[in-house]
Amino acid sequence: xxxxxVEGGTPLExxxxxxxxxxxxxxxxxxxxxxxxxxxxEDVPDxxxxxxxxxxxxxxxxxxxxxxxxxxxxxxxxxxxxxxxELMRQMRxxxxxxxxxxxxxxxxxxxxxGGCTIGSRPIDLHLKGLAALGASIDEVHGYIDCQTRRLxxxxxxxxxxxxxxxxxxxxxxxxxxxxxxxGNAAREPEIVDLANFLNRLGARVEGAGxxxxxxxxxxxxxxxxxxxxxxxxxxGTLAIAVSMxxxxxxxxxxxxxxxxxVLTKLREGGVEIETGRDIMRVRSDGKLRAVEQxxxxxxxxxxxxxxxxxxxxxxxxxxxxxVAETVFEERFxxxxxxxxxxxxxxxxxxxxxVQGVPRLTGAVVQASDLRAGAALVLAGLVxxxxxxxxxxxxxxxxxxxxxxxxRGLGARVRRLSQS
Ligand SMILES: CC(=O)N[C@H]1[C@@H](OP(=O)(O)OP(=O)(O)OC[C@H]2O[C@@H](n3ccc(=O)[nH]c3=O)[C@H](O)[C@@H]2O)O[C@H](CO)[C@@H](O)[C@@H]1O
Ligand SMILES: C=C(OP(=O)(O)O)C(=O)O
Numbered sequence: 001x002x003x004x005x006v007e008g009g010t011p012l013e014x015x016x017x018x019x020x021x022x023x024x025x026x027x028x029x030x031x032x033x034x035x036x037x038x039x040x041x042e043d044v045p046d047x048x049x050x051x052x053x054x055x056x057x058x059x060x061x062x063x064x065x066x067x068x069x070x071x072x073x074x075x076x077x078x079x080x081x082x083x084x085x086e087l088m089r090q091m092r093x094x095x096x097x098x099x100x101x102x103x104x105x106x107x108x109x110x111x112x113x114g115g116c117t118i119g120s121r122p123i124d125l126h127l128k129g130l131a132a133l134g135a136s137i138d139e140v141h142g143y144i145d146c147q148t149r150r151l152x153x154x155x156x157x158x159x160x161x162x163x164x165x166x167x168x169x170x171x172x173x174x175x176x177x178x179x180x181x182x183g184n185a186a187r188e189p190e191i192v193d194l195a196n197f198l199n200r201l202g203a204r205v206e207g208a209g210x211x212x213x214x215x216x217x218x219x220x221x222x223x224x225x226x227x228x229x230x231x232x233x234x235x236g237t238l239a240i241a242v243s244m245x246x247x248x249x250x251x252x253x254x255x256x257x258x259x260x261x262v263l264t265k266l267r268e269g270g271v272e273i274e275t276g277r278d279i280m281r282v283r284s285d286g287k288l289r290a291v292e293q294x295x296x297x298x299x300x301x302x303x304x305x306x307x308x309x310x311x312x313x314x315x316x317x318x319x320x321x322x323v324a325e326t327v328f329e330e331r332f333x334x335x336x337x338x339x340x341x342x343x344x345x346x347x348x349x350x351x352x353x354v355q356g357v358p359r360l361t362g363a364v365v366q367a368s369d370l371r372a373g374a375a376l377v378l379a380g381l382v383x384x385x386x387x388x389x390x391x392x393x394x395x396x397x398x399x400x401x402x403x404x405x406x407r408g409l410g411a412r413v414r415r416l417s418q419s
Contacts, residue, residue, distance in 0.1 A: 002392040004403055006380030007412035008362060011247035011286065014409045018235045018253045019045040019400045020069060020228035024193040027167040028228065029053045030096035031194065032073035033062065034104050034175060035201050037223025041071045044228055045400045048393070052090045056097060059084050082109040085142075089114040091397070095123055095164060098146060099172035102135055107147045116369040116394075119328035125165035129156045133172050133180065153178030153217055161186040161211070161298045167194055173215040174203040182213040188299040189258045193229045200224045230278070232258040233305045234399055237374050239263075239282045240309045241406065243271040244316065244382050246286025249409055254280045261302040265291050265310065269317055286382075290319030290356055296327050308334045308375035315343035316382055317356040324351045334372035337365040341379050341387065362387040370398045377402065381411055388416070 020043035030053065032039040044050055046068035054066045061079030065072040081101050088094040092115025101108035115121065127137055127144070132154040135146045153176050158165055166186040171194075173180035185191070187209050195208030201221040207213045235254040242249040243266055256263065256275035263273050268291045272283040291314065296304040304327040314321040315338050325331050332352060335345050340363045344355040362385035367373025373395040380387030389395070392415065395402050403413045 001390065001418055003416040003418070004377055004389045004392045004395065005414045005416055006362070006377055006383075006387045006389070008360070008381055008383040008385065008387065010245065010381070010410055010412055012242045012245045012249050012406070012409040012411060013247050015250040015252060016238060016405060016409060018230045018238070018251055019043070021045070021190060021193070021231040022047055022049055022398050023233070024190040025050060025228045026053055026093035027096045027171070027190070027194050028197045028226065029057065029071060029073065030093070030100055031171050031198060033057070033060070033075045033078065033097070033100040034171065035075060035221045035223045038072060038074045039201070039223050040225040041073070042225070042227040043069050044071045045069065045231065047400055048397045049091045049093060052087055053093065056083055056087045056094060059087060078105060081105045081107040085111045088112070091115050092121065092164070095126060096168055096171070098126065098130065099168040099170070102130060102146050102148060103151055103172045103175040106149065109143055109145045111142050111144070118331040118369055125158050125160070125162045126168045129158070129165055129169040130172055132156050133169070133176055151176035153180040155181045155183070157183040158185060160184070163188050163190065166191055166213070170194060170198070170205060170213060170215060173217060174198050174205065174221065176217040178217055180215040180217070182215070183211070185211055185213045186298060187211060189229060189232060189255070197226045200226050230254050233303065235259060235280070236262045236303070236306045237309045237378070237399070238405070239266060239273070239280070240306070240313050241378050241381060242282040243269065243284045243288065244286065244313050244378060245411070246284050247409075248281070248283045251280045251282065252278070254278060256280050260300055262306055265294055265302065269313065288313065288317035290314065290317045290321040293322045293324065295324040298327070304328055304331060305371050307331060308371040309378055311335070311345070311352065311354060312338060312375040312378040314354040314356060315345060315379065316360060319356055321354045321356070322351060323354060326350065333368035334375045337372070337376055338379055340365055341383055343379070359384055361385060364388045364390065367391040367394045370394045374399060374402065377406070377413070381406070
């Protein structure tokens with residue numbers, strides 16, 4: 001298992017291009033199954049989860065040419081509608097195969113998906129929504145078997161604005177007979193990206209980015225070419241890193257308007273940020289202020305995926321900051337590791353009280369999941385001495401060559417590979 005070693009104390013300087021968004025690319029690659037022609041998807045990041053999605057598409061019989069950052073999928077000769085269990089288990093996004101397989105082939109057999117262990121992560125909203133669209137669903141021996149004669153439009157209300165359920169149901173509804181209305185839909189930029197991709201192929205999805213989606217089913221989708229949006233979580237992580245270390249970094253290929261809540265909190269913490277349409281400059285002298293309250297929430301709220309990296313920042317911001325995690329019930333696993341590095345954080349249920357300390361000290365710490373791992377690398381960038389982040393494979397699920405990206409900005413970061 002790889003580890004990442006970080007020597008703290010170097011300000012970050014320079015320019016970096018942010019790669020395409022993992023959380024947009026994954027559902028879009030699943031959606032290529034819906035097309036009757038070839039799809040070419042550009043700016044797909046080179047990440048472990050993407051490789052798993054490519055393996056799944058190939059296992060189903062699609063012909064996939066994967067030359068990062070471009071993926072070409074020809075799904076005209078699908079031979080199988082069951083996703084192999086060993087691939088299902090490797091990531092949460094394997095659940096995205098359900099909607100497209102059902103819509104196009106009237107059958108899908110999957111097991112429960114894997115993914116970051118940040119809470120119980122049920123899939124009840126996916127299953128309830130698919131049932132409303134006309135799927136009959138049986139769950140036995142750990143497998144979920146769904147079939148239908150043809151999906152039909154329905155009025156669906158999501159009890160919580162689940163990103164994954166919104167995407168799965170959108171993909172199922174584009175080929176359903178009639179109109180589907182999804183109420184309390186998620187509004188994340190990745191939802192808009194998926195809707196834009198589907199519409200490029202001839203689907204009729206309206207309202208993406210708002211809380212009600214209206215999807216008018218069509219007979220079939222054609223192929224097409226599409227470029228994925230920049231990864232707002234990678235951009236946010238880098239902006240937080242610069243804010244902590246001090247320095248001056250220009251991020252290219254970003255959409256600052258996707259980062260509203262994060263930029264507000266960084267400015268509150270004393271960081272200077274200039275934004276253009278797809279560029280952002282972050283400047284900091286490394287002297288941060290505590291922020292009163294960070295509360296994660298569905299978009300446009302503060303993203304739960306940046307809660308851990310932001311907590312690394314707050315752990316060295318003088319004063320008391322309060323962080324409330326409202327999206328996932330077990331997303332504080334980085335706290336014990338930050339405390340191992342000298343942070344002063346107390347957790348009460350889903351609220352963390354962070355008392356900023358003057359300095360962190362390097363230690364051997366464990367990445368429990370993707371964003372927790374990134375947070376520990378960020379903490380290492382400002383810690384005295386050496387930090388070794390174990391289980392670095394979690395970080396590779398969401399950041400393309402994170403160590404190299406940071407080295408390019410002057411950080412002293414090394415990957416220690418173990419066979
Ligand atoms: C691949 C991808 O895009 N992953 C993102 C996606 O995950 P994911 O799509 O899994 O997250 P959801 O938006 O579905 O989850 C939000 C909340 O809804 C609950 N829930 C979800 C589905 C369901 O059927 N029932 C239910 O109760 C979850 O337990 C959680 O508490 O959105 C999360 C929230 O922004 C991000 O942290 C993940 O990075
Ligand atoms: C939780 C995440 O990913 P996933 O939903 O794929 O587990 C994430 O990207 O932070």
